[in-house]
Amino acid sequence: MTSPTIVLYPSPGMGHLVAMVELGKFILHHHPSLSITVLISPPSFNTGSTMDYVRHISATVPSISFHHLPTISLDLLSFPSMEAVIFELLHLSNPHVRSALASLPASAFIVDFFCTSSLPIAAEFHIPTYFFLTSGACVLAFFTYLPVIHNSTTESFKDMNRLLHIPGLPPIPSSDMMRPMLDRTWSEYQNFLNFSNEIPNSAGLIVNTFESLEPKPLQAIREGKCNPGGNTPPVFCVGPLLNTENQRGEYNEVECLKWLDKQPSKSVVYICFGSLGLLSAAQLRELAVGQERSGKRFLWVVRSPPTEDKSRRFLKPPEPDMEELLPEGFVVRTWERGMVVKSWAPQVAVLGNAAVGGFVTHCGWNSILEAVCAGVPMAAWPIYAEQHYNRVVLVEDMKVAVRVVEDEEEGFVSAEEVERRVVELMEGAEEVRREVEKKRVEAREAMAKGGSSVAALRKMVDLWTSALCS
Numbered sequence: 001m002t003s004p005t006i007v008l009y010p011s012p013g014m015g016h017l018v019a020m021v022e023l024g025k026f027i028l029h030h031h032p033s034l035s036i037t038v039l040i041s042p043p044s045f046n047t048g049s050t051m052d053y054v055r056h057i058s059a060t061v062p063s064i065s066f067h068h069l070p071t072i073s074l075d076l077l078s079f080p081s082m083e084a085v086i087f088e089l090l091h092l093s094n095p096h097v098r099s100a101l102a103s104l105p106a107s108a109f110i111v112d113f114f115c116t117s118s119l120p121i122a123a124e125f126h127i128p129t130y131f132f133l134t135s136g137a138c139v140l141a142f143f144t145y146l147p148v149i150h151n152s153t154t155e156s157f158k159d160m161n162r163l164l165h166i167p168g169l170p171p172i173p174s175s176d177m178m179r180p181m182l183d184r185t186w187s188e189y190q191n192f193l194n195f196s197n198e199i200p201n202s203a204g205l206i207v208n209t210f211e212s213l214e215p216k217p218l219q220a221i222r223e224g225k226c227n228p229g230g231n232t233p234p235v236f237c238v239g240p241l242l243n244t245e246n247q248r249g250e251y252n253e254v255e256c257l258k259w260l261d262k263q264p265s266k267s268v269v270y271i272c273f274g275s276l277g278l279l280s281a282a283q284l285r286e287l288a289v290g291q292e293r294s295g296k297r298f299l300w301v302v303r304s305p306p307t308e309d310k311s312r313r314f315l316k317p318p319e320p321d322m323e324e325l326l327p328e329g330f331v332v333r334t335w336e337r338g339m340v341v342k343s344w345a346p347q348v349a350v351l352g353n354a355a356v357g358g359f360v361t362h363c364g365w366n367s368i369l370e371a372v373c374a375g376v377p378m379a380a381w382p383i384y385a386e387q388h389y390n391r392v393v394l395v396e397d398m399k400v401a402v403r404v405v406e407d408e409e410e411g412f413v414s415a416e417e418v419e420r421r422v423v424e425l426m427e428g429a430e431e432v433r434r435e436v437e438k439k440r441v442e443a444r445e446a447m448a449k450g451g452s453s454v455a456a457l458r459k460m461v462d463l464w465t466s467a468l469c470s
Contacts, residue, residue, distance in 0.1 A: 004107035004464045005035040008132075009097070011086055011114035012043040014050050014275045015366045019134040019208050020112065021057055022241035024064050030454060031461050036064045039100055041093050042071045067104075069096040080188075082276075083114075083180040083385075087191045091117045101125050107464045110206060113143070116195040119202070128203035130236075130460075131195075135365045136209045137237070138393040139386055141168050141217035144226035146196040150184070158182040168220025170396040176388040200231040204460065208239040208365065210446035210453050213372065213439055216397065236456040240369040240443050244348050254346055256299055257353065259339050263297055266357030269422055270350055270376075272301040273362040277383045278317065281305045281325055283412060288326050290418025296426050297337045299356075301345050302326070319343060351376050358425040360404070363387040363394060372400060375440035377432045379404050379421045381413065400436040402429050 006027065010020035017040075024036040040054060054066055072092045079085045098121045101109070109122040109129045122129040133140050145166050153160075160174035180188035199205065211218065224232050260268060271291070273279065279287065284305065291298055302325065304317040320342055322331060331340060347367070350356060351374035361367045363382045368390065371378050378401035380391040394401040404421050406413045425432075446453040 003033045003035060004461075005037060005105050006108050006110065006464065007037050007039065007101065007104055007106040007127075009039045009109065009111040009115045009118060010132075011112040011134075012041050012050060012089065013082075013086065014053070015364060016112050016114070016134045017050050017053065018243050019241055019366060020110075020132060021053075021064065022243055023110070023132060023206070023208070023238065025061060026238060026241055026457065027461070028061075028063055030457055032063070034461070034464075037104055037106075038064060038066050039097065040066050040068045041089055042068060043089070067100050069093050069100065080186070081180055083188045083191075084186075086114050087117075087188065090115050094118055094121060097121055098124075101127065108203070113192075113195045116191070116198050119198055128463075130204045130206050131199065131202050133205065133207045133209075135386055136368075136390070136393070137207050137214040137217040137221065137235070138169055138397070139365075139389070140205060140207055140235070141221055141226050142166050142172075142389070143192070143196045144199055144221055144232070146193060148226075148228070150193060150196075156182060156184045156189075167225035168217035170392060172389060172392050176392055178386040178389055179384055200227060200233065202233050204233045204463075205235045206460070207235060207237050208241050208369070209237050210239050210443055211237050212442045212446070212452075213398065234459075236460050237446075238453045238457050238460075240373055240447065240453075242348060242366070242370055242373060244373075254349075256339055256341050256345050257349055260299065260350065260353040260355045263355035265354050267426075268297040268299055268353075268355045269294075269358040269360060269379075269426055270299050270356050271360040272345065272347060272367070273303070273381070273383055274364045274367060277362040277364070278303055278306045279383075284325050285327055286413065286415045287418050288330050290413075290415035291338070291422060292327075292330065292334055293415065293419040294422040294426075295337075296422055297355075298334075298339070298422075299345070299350065300338065300340050301343065302340055303343050348374075358422070360422070360425075361401075363390040363401075365390065368394065368400075369443075372436060372439045373443045375437045377401065377425060377429055377436045379425045381406075398435070398439070400432055400439060402432060 008020050008024055010017045027034055028036055057064060058066060072089050094117060097118050101121060106127045109127045110132050111118055111129060113131055119129055157174045157177040162174055163171035164174055165171055181192055220226055221232060221235055302320050304320040322340060348370055351370050356376055359371045359376045360379045360381055363380050380394050380401040381404040382388040382391045395403045402421055402424055404413055405417055445451050
């Protein structure tokens with residue numbers, strides 16, 4: 001019998017691509033007879049170092065093959081957001097996706113939710129399609145419930161000014177909805193609503209989470225509370241999927257890891273806002289002032305602020321100029337207890353270092369999972385996408401983070417607030433520390449032999465192989 005070929009189709013964003021490739025590695029680790037092909041849409045904009053990552057995986061995991069779709073040229077200046085760019089790129093790639101699927105004997109097609117427009121193509125070839133949620137079950141609960149909200153009002157989230165009651169979740173302020181969805185007239189909103197409407201038509205929903213991390217939204221989804229009266233496909237929790245292989249060995253000579261090795265246990269706060277999270281120059285200076293006042297040891301990944309040049313807003317920012325961006329004398333005054341690095345650090349290895357006792361994060365889902373798996377409590381400081389929504393869940397439901405409070409009008413975080421939350425994170429937050437340690441143990445159990453995520457994968461593979469036999 002021919003072994004099933006599973007085709008994965010990620011969004012070009014770095015976090016989405018890594019999670020999808022990790023899903024492929026997870027499948028092959030437990031079911032090596034399967035074949036994995038990943039469709040890649042080469043981006044013409046900044047998504048992090050995606051092509052470097054693809055080359056690395058090609059060299060180190062030869063059992064995963066990459067099918068590169070032709071490059072699509074876009075006028076980036078004509079798009080209001082990165083999400084709008086991605087949706088259009090993937091829509092224009094559909095003819096190439098059709099050609100790829102026609103040439104591949106696919107038993108299953110696993111797509112990122114940004115790739116919803118490719119579902120009719122898979123249906124043409126009678127290939128069962130699964131949505132892969134690179135965010136958590138909390139986000140899946142929202143998207144499953146979105147048609148109910150949409151059909152009950154004509155207001156946009158930005159105008160509601162009220163709490164939203166989504167099954168399985170704490171009350172969510174309408175202002176904390178995902179940034180691209182605040183206005184229902186935007187194309188991004190319409191594309192995400194299309195994804196929501198297609199959820200019942202999929203063969204299943206694969207989520208990068210584990211059962212005990214998000215039991216309430218998972219229960220609400222499975223019981224049909226998020227899609228009352230409609231079909232809810234089976235949900236498979238297969239996480240936490242993280243790029244953890246040999247992080248310390250590969251980056252052993254990175255200076256920040258050497259520096260961390262010399263610091264006391266749980267004494268360092270790690271500050272990083274993801275591969276695309278950029279703070280204004282004024283906010284960087286304010287963060288520096290607050291961090292210095294806290295007196296705590298720190299490792300801070302600094303990136304250049306967003307450019308004011310609209311022609312470059314979706315392109316990779318330049319290396320940061322520390323002398324220009326940070327307060328005068330900051331690096332000198334804090335050199336004994338702090339380290340500032342430019343643009344990037346090996347985050348999994350950093351969080352896994354015994355010296356790290358707290359994490360100031362933008363609340364991207366990959367970063368959340370990495371912190372949970374390392375047992376590191378978080379200070380939640382969202383910037384874009386679904387991160388404000390994630391913060392509510394992290395603080396109110398999971399209780400693995402303290403909330404960084406920003407100015408409601410400007411979204412600016414004061415030096416006083418930075419100092420307050422860093423001290424709370426490193427000296428207090430005992431409930432948060434206990435809860436994240438508990439989740440660390442549960443995450444490891446989920447991915448171990450007999451664990452819930454391994455069992456969920458087994459159920460999926462059984463579906464694929466039985467379909468091949470029938």
